[in-house]
Amino acid sequence: xxxxxxxxxxxxxxxxxxxxxxxxxxxxxxxxxxxxxxxxxxxxxxxxxxxxxxxxxxxxxxxxxxxxxxxxxxxxxxxxxxxxxxxxxxxxxxxxxxxxxxxxxxxxxxxxxxxxxxxxxxxxxxxxxxxxxxxxxxxxxxxxxxxxxxxxxxxxxxxxxxxxxxxxxxxxxxxxxxxxxxxxxxxxxxxxxxxxxxxxxxxxxxxxxxxxxxxxxxxxxxxxxxxxxxxxxxxxxxxxxxxxxxxxxxxxxxxxxxxxxxxxxxxxxxxxxxxxxxxxxxxxxxxxxxxxxxxxxxxxxxxxxxxxxxxxxxxxxxxxxxxxxxxxxxxxxxxxxxxxxxxxxxxxxxxxxxxxxxxxxxxxxxxxxxxxxxxxxxxxxxxxxxxxxxxxxxxxxxxxxxxxxxxxxxxxxxxxxxxxxxxxxxxxxxxxxxxxxxxxxxxxxxxxxxxxxxxxxxxxxxxxxxxxxxxxxxxxxxxxxxxxxxxxxxxxxxxxxxxxxxxxxxxxxxxxxxxxxxxxxxxxxxxxxxxxxxxxxxxxxxxxxxxxxxxxxxxxxxxxxxxxxxxxxxxxxxxxxxxxxxxxxxxxxxxxxxxxxxxxxxxxxxxxxxxxxxxxxxxxxxxxxxxxxxxxxxxxxxxxxxxxxxxxxxxxxxxxxxxxxxxxxxxx
Amino acid sequence: xxxxxxxxxxxxxxxxxxxxxxxxxxxxxxxxxxxxxxxxxxxxxxxxxxxxxxxxxxxxxxxxxxxxxxxxxxxxxxxxxxxxxxxxxxxxxxxxxxxxxxxxxxxxxxxxxxxxxxxxxxxxxxxxxxxxxxxxxxxxxxxxxxxxxxxxxxxxxxxxxxxxxxxxxxxxxxxxxxxxxxxxxxxxxxxxxxxxxxxxxxxxxxxxxxxxxxxxxxxxxxxxxxxxxxxxxxxxxxxxxxxxxxxxxxxxxxxxxxxxxxxxxxxxxxxxxxxxxxxxxxxxxxxxxxx
Numbered sequence: 001x002x003x004x005x006x007x008x009x010x011x012x013x014x015x016x017x018x019x020x021x022x023x024x025x026x027x028x029x030x031x032x033x034x035x036x037x038x039x040x041x042x043x044x045x046x047x048x049x050x051x052x053x054x055x056x057x058x059x060x061x062x063x064x065x066x067x068x069x070x071x072x073x074x075x076x077x078x079x080x081x082x083x084x085x086x087x088x089x090x091x092x093x094x095x096x097x098x099x100x101x102x103x104x105x106x107x108x109x110x111x112x113x114x115x116x117x118x119x120x121x122x123x124x125x126x127x128x129x130x131x132x133x134x135x136x137x138x139x140x141x142x143x144x145x146x147x148x149x150x151x152x153x154x155x156x157x158x159x160x161x162x163x164x165x166x167x168x169x170x171x172x173x174x175x176x177x178x179x180x181x182x183x184x185x186x187x188x189x190x191x192x193x194x195x196x197x198x199x200x201x202x203x204x205x206x207x208x209x210x211x212x213x214x215x216x217x218x219x220x221x222x223x224x225x226x227x228x229x230x231x232x233x234x235x236x237x238x239x240x241x242x243x244x245x246x247x248x249x250x251x252x253x254x255x256x257x258x259x260x261x262x263x264x265x266x267x268x269x270x271x272x273x274x275x276x277x278x279x280x281x282x283x284x285x286x287x288x289x290x291x292x293x294x295x296x297x298x299x300x301x302x303x304x305x306x307x308x309x310x311x312x313x314x315x316x317x318x319x320x321x322x323x324x325x326x327x328x329x330x331x332x333x334x335x336x337x338x339x340x341x342x343x344x345x346x347x348x349x350x351x352x353x354x355x356x357x358x359x360x361x362x363x364x365x366x367x368x369x370x371x372x373x374x375x376x377x378x379x380x381x382x383x384x385x386x387x388x389x390x391x392x393x394x395x396x397x398x399x400x401x402x403x404x405x406x407x408x409x410x411x412x413x414x415x416x417x418x419x420x421x422x423x424x425x426x427x428x429x430x431x432x433x434x435x436x437x438x439x440x441x442x443x444x445x446x447x448x449x450x451x452x453x454x455x456x457x458x459x460x461x462x463x464x465x466x467x468x469x470x471x472x473x474x475x476x477x478x479x480x481x482x483x484x485x486x487x488x489x490x491x492x493x494x495x496x497x498x499x500x501x502x503x504x505x506x507x508x509x510x511x512x513x514x515x516x517x518x519x520x521x522x523x524x525x526x527x528x529x530x531x532x533x534x535x536x537x538x539x540x541x542x543x544x545x546x547x548x549x550x551x552x553x554x555x556x557x558x559x560x561x562x563x564x565x566x567x568x569x570x571x572x573x574x575x576x577x578x579x580x581x582x583x584x585x586x587x588x589x590x591x592x593x594x595x596x597x598x599x600x601x602x603x604x605x606x607x608x609x610x611x612x613x614x615x616x617x618x619x620x621x622x623x624x625x626x627x628x629x630x631x632x633x634x635x636x637x638x639x640x641x642x643x644x645x646x647x648x649x650x651x652x653x654x655x656x657x658x659x660x661x662x663x664x665x666x667x668x
Numbered sequence: 669x670x671x672x673x674x675x676x677x678x679x680x681x682x683x684x685x686x687x688x689x690x691x692x693x694x695x696x697x698x699x700x701x702x703x704x705x706x707x708x709x710x711x712x713x714x715x716x717x718x719x720x721x722x723x724x725x726x727x728x729x730x731x732x733x734x735x736x737x738x739x740x741x742x743x744x745x746x747x748x749x750x751x752x753x754x755x756x757x758x759x760x761x762x763x764x765x766x767x768x769x770x771x772x773x774x775x776x777x778x779x780x781x782x783x784x785x786x787x788x789x790x791x792x793x794x795x796x797x798x799x800x801x802x803x804x805x806x807x808x809x810x811x812x813x814x815x816x817x818x819x820x821x822x823x824x825x826x827x828x829x830x831x832x833x834x835x836x837x838x839x840x841x842x843x844x845x846x847x848x849x850x851x852x853x854x855x856x857x858x859x860x861x862x863x864x865x866x867x868x869x870x871x872x873x874x875x876x877x878x879x880x881x882x883x884x885x886x887x888x889x890x891x892x893x894x895x896x897x898x899x900x901x902x903x904x905x906x907x908x909x910x911x912x913x914x915x916x917x918x919x920x921x922x923x924x925x926x927x928x929x930x931x932x933x934x935x936x937x938x939x940x941x942x943x944x945x946x947x948x949x950x951x952x953x954x955x956x957x958x959x
Binding site: 296298334355357422426427429529619621626635638639642648649651652653654656657658659662 | 704716719735737818820821824905
């Protein structure tokens with residue numbers, strides 16, 4: 001661990017990234033599932049604008065009643081009706097709030113609802129400060145709060161004795177200078193946005209309970225009165241979550257990531273080739289892994305840990321070494337699934353079902369995909385802290401892109417032999433293909449029609465857009481661009497513009513038009529072979545000019561002669577059926593075995609090519625390499641001269657079986 | 669009366685009933701022709717343009733989804749209708765075969781005659797088939813129910829194994845009882861499908877090995893021959909498919925007739941010289957024939 005701490009010191013971030021720091025002493029009452037805490041906060045105004053107010057997120061109040069904004073949205077926008085579930089409601093109450101000069105700020109605190117004006121929502125509070133905080137100024141606040149954990153909902157709460165404590169403390173919103181405070185309520189489809197800082201959290205729980213938290217454990221007290229206090233420290237993080245449960249329910253498995261053992265050689269070679277960097281630059285540090293797993297899922301722990309190690313290797317090689325010394329992984333028990341699949345700095349939750357340990361369910365790669373995805377958030381959420389309220393795709397979409405790329409590599413290199421891999425990119429394309437409406441990405445999280453629309457836009461379409469971009473600019477440029485983006489903006493709040501600028505810079509071309517269409521617009525990519533007609537070269541008729549005079553044209557060869565000469569003129573028409581304008585490759589295969597490729601910019605709606613060949617055109621394929629992952633209507637991309645095919649007479653029955661198998665592997 | 673199942677006899681009888689075999693083969697295919705026609709007419713042209721070498725699995729799935737999606741509803745409707753017709757047809761030929769076979773007056777199995785025997789008793793046999801379907805669903809589903817509860821890890825694997833074994837055993841015995849029950853249901857005076865099924869089950873349990881032999885020799889190959897053509901994609905795939913399904917039809921008819929009792933012989937002709945009998949004597953000195 002000392003070595004790891006050394007690593008921390010070696011990679012001290014620029015000072016302007018430390019903005020909101022917290023010291024919290026919290027006691028959990030396992031009977032009532034309540035928290036009692038004292039919290040000290042330091043906030044530094046790193047902007048050029050002074051402010052005389054701060055905003056506090058009180059996320060747990062989103063679970064206070066069926067009338068909060070979160071619950072109303074969850075009720076309408078997700079299939080599961082929140083109010084129909086018997087639950088323990090959660091809340092948070094600030095009992096004391098004092099300024100650094102000792103003045104009481106509690107009377108200056110008021111609840112605000114800037115997004116929807118819902119008077120029953122108490123998830124955001126505004127505090128008027130007694131003095132203005134100038135640029136570079138620092139304020140210290142101290143408060144006491146009490147919080148009731150809800151039965152597990154949207155990542156946090158309790159089930160039985162299992163407690164996952166997230167979004168649990170009053171948290172300062174992000175001040176963006178001229179753009180003001182990022183003051184949004186807690187929405188059903190939204191995640192979070194916070195500044196980096198240091199956390200020192202003292203957690204008191206029953207003395208034999210297992211505990212996992214953001215950061216690293218720095219001190220543990222002797223058990224006293226049946227309780228233990230454990231102190232965690234986390235540097236350069238923007239959130240803090242923890243989990244505790246009795247030892248008969250959960251167990252802790254200590255493991256590690258050892259690069260010499262855990263980095264697949266093929267992946268190292270691939271990264272070296274893509275990034276053009278030296279092996280020394282791609283060297284990864286070792287790290288400690290701590291897995292909290294229900295005893296019922298004990299058999300699955302090796303799979304979870306292997307997936308974590310593969311993730312650390314993939315992301316470390318391609319995007320940069322993971323900068324923290326320890327990673328905690330939590331797999332929630334049965335009944336606490338809503339706590340699964342979520343990310344916090346240096347801690348994330350995965351998920352599994354007991355049946356996943358047994359065939360045929362063990363063939364599904366759900367555990368690996370989920371683990372890789374959640375670890376990916378360590379990069380695109382924990383380190384690149386984009387605004388998840390307003391630009392969820394910057395986190396979820398980039399993470400999904402990296403996850404599917406990683407899973408594709410896992411499948412290609414057969415690194416998890418027990419799973420039956422499938423084409424992970426096609427799985428994403430199928431999700432997009434199933435939509436009846438064009439998908440828009442760049443919206444605020446709560447503005448989507450429902451959860452599926454949010455997920456499709458923020459995860460699937462963004463991932464496919466990046467996959468398409470990778471095909472267009474090349475995997476090397478894409479890899480370098482993504483790494484540059486990560487290195488340049490880690491511990492900061494990158495925006496969409498930052499991403500586009502970095503990728504454009506590395507690819508040395510303006511990628512703005514691509515993002516305008518693929519991400520910020522909702523245009524559909526779709527090309528088609530419109531028609532192909534063959535004809536013989538016509539006989540010459542009338543007169544020909546020989547340079548001096550017109551003379552009667554010599555009669556062309558007869559049709560038979562033309563046939564013997566085997567010359568054909570092919571009229572090929574291609575169409576752009578979607579609104580997406582971009583270059584697309586077209587492969588032409590001739591019956592004499594020759595093939596050629598042409599590129600069509602598709603600026604116009606259609607193009608007509610007149611081709612001459614000594615043989616008939618046999619096949620036409622638009623986008624033969626599947627570069628346009630965004631294009632989901634593909635059947636009309638193909639044309640074949642001889643439609644008498646060798647298809648199985650019952651191809652559709654076989655296809656249905658294949659499809660059913662895919663559905664099982666994807667959703668089992 | 670439970671008969672002794674015989675694999676060889678089943679085959680002999682199936683060859684004797686070759687017209688029924690041909691009808692089972694042909695009609696079982698025909699009921700799904702509308703569904704196939706819908707697919708071929710709507711999605712077929714799009715398929716015709718796909719590369720001769722086929723597509724990658726992933727691309728294939730995307731294209732398959734695209735071309736099938738618009739016809740899902742008509743396809744499901746026609747498939748469902750096909751399934752109903754298929755079950756109705758199988759019930760009919762089972763009923764016909766049983767009733768024709770147990771009718772001592774019949775001689776040469778003409779198809780029309782066989783089906784004519786089955787038609788009036790179709791609903792009786794359909795009840796037996798429905799009973800089989802219900803028992804299959806309940807019996808094969810029940811062993812998995814404990815998995816829905818918070819069962820301890822150490823019981824999980826045994827429960828999974830139990831579920832798999834139970835599903836196979838239940839399937840086997842439910843349908844063995846249906847087939848054996850069908851032969852009992854054809855006997856004169858039997859109308860209750862439930863009682864026939866119970867008696868069929870008893871017979872299957874009393875003669876487990878003899879009952880299983882036709883399953884191994886006829887039913888499993890019959891099943892395999894149904895699926896094999898889906899795997900084979902070599903030359904003349906259509907011919908192979910039709911041939912495999914014809915043999916499969918033969919297997920299923922042989923399987924069914926493996927459980928048939930000996931065909932009753934027709935009653936000997938009554939001589940006009942002999943008095944009708946039997947006679948009973950009453951306390952009155954009058955002779956009368958017992959009805």
